[in-house]
Amino acid sequence: MEHKTSETPVALIMGVTGMAGFSLAEALKDPAALGGPWKVMGAARRQTPPWFPPSLLDSYISFDALDTKDTHHSLSPISDQVTHLFWVALQVGPNEDTNISSNSTMLKNVLTTLTSSTPTSRLRHISLLTGTKHYMGPFDDPAFHPKGRAIPLELPFREGTARLPYPLFYYSLEDLITSYSPKLTWSVHRSSIIIGASSRSIYNTLLTLVVYALICRREGSQFRFPGTRYTWEHFCDVTDAGLLARHQIWAATSDGTKNQAFNCTNGDVFTWKSFCCVLAEMFGVEAVAPVDGDDRDDDVGGF
Known part of the structure; x- marks a missing residue:
């Protein structure tokens, strides 16, 4: 072709x-x-x-x-x-x-x-x-x-x-x-x-979560997912x-x-809950779900 x-x-x-x-x-x-x-x-x-x-x-x-x-x-x-x-x-x-x-x-x-x-x-x-x-x-x-x-x-x-x-x-x-x-x-x-690999992109979700995990490890705090409970529990793709x-x-x-x-898209699906648990294990932090107050009726699957 x-x-x-x-x-x-x-x-x-x-x-x-x-x-x-x-x-x-x-x-x-x-x-x-x-x-x-x-x-x-x-x-x-x-x-x-x-x-x-x-x-x-x-x-x-x-x-x-x-x-x-x-x-x-x-x-x-x-x-x-x-x-x-x-x-x-x-x-x-x-x-x-x-x-x-x-x-x-x-x-x-x-x-x-x-x-x-x-x-x-x-x-x-x-x-x-x-x-x-x-x-x-x-x-x-x-x-x-x-x-x-x-x-x-x-x-x-x-x-x-x-x-x-x-x-x-x-x-x-x-x-x-x-x-x-x-x-x-x-x-x-x-x-x-x-x-993907990026030195300056502000839309690099993966890099953002990695940096967040490193900060949590440095501060000794929990790695709390920064999105909503809906996003945490439901399927996503990249x-x-x-x-x-x-x-x-x-x-x-x-x-x-x-x-x-x-x-x-890559064709495979995952939940941020499962992904964040993997990421937390890699960086030695505890992954926890969003607090109940993060639930929103208007959620559309994003952070």
Whole structure:
């Protein structure tokens, strides 16, 4: 199913310093990567972090995607080279309206620059990373999920499930990339909680729990699960960052995968109760359940 081409594919990873972006760069640089060998460019708002290995990318570009002029200035020199855009960038604001505005603006600025190159753009595929909020709604925005009123969930989550009646920046980004069809193909990758190696990602749940366990050991305190009792007792799943990266490359280079959305998880399920007991044993602390006051009627399976 591998897509065959005589051109050298050129990937631009937006958000390359994050957990998903870093793993994607590693996977694309693997000599066995589908569609390769790849030329890999990475972009982020900050300058190259000191921990980021320079050999992982052919070039690193720092710019503010919210700034139209900065985006055009930074990406115009490579706009006639990029064949695949991997969007793993994210900006989280205080509410969903802000999320929609900022994330849509960033993606629009980048796509406008990449598709307006002269004489012609080489861009042919957009890979968009979203997540299970697609099925759960903006549960962290009280304006759309007030305490005490749960969002009904239709399980299991299926790619063809109708959208929820809530504004969500995932929906806005999907609508934006599909508006470029049929000129460009696209794929959407809906992950669960992403775990992996990360030096700075604030969304690394696994690393957060490990650090918490170390603090508990240092302080001689119990390792009390920081979520709700519902989350502690019920099944959950995760997405390994390396698996997610290979999934994105597969969809971008294979026949029959274009213009589709995919759920992408490790495929196994667990409870945080069982996982935290394993983690507590590893670090020599006592794992205990959330206190009764942590129970909430509006819980949707997160921390």
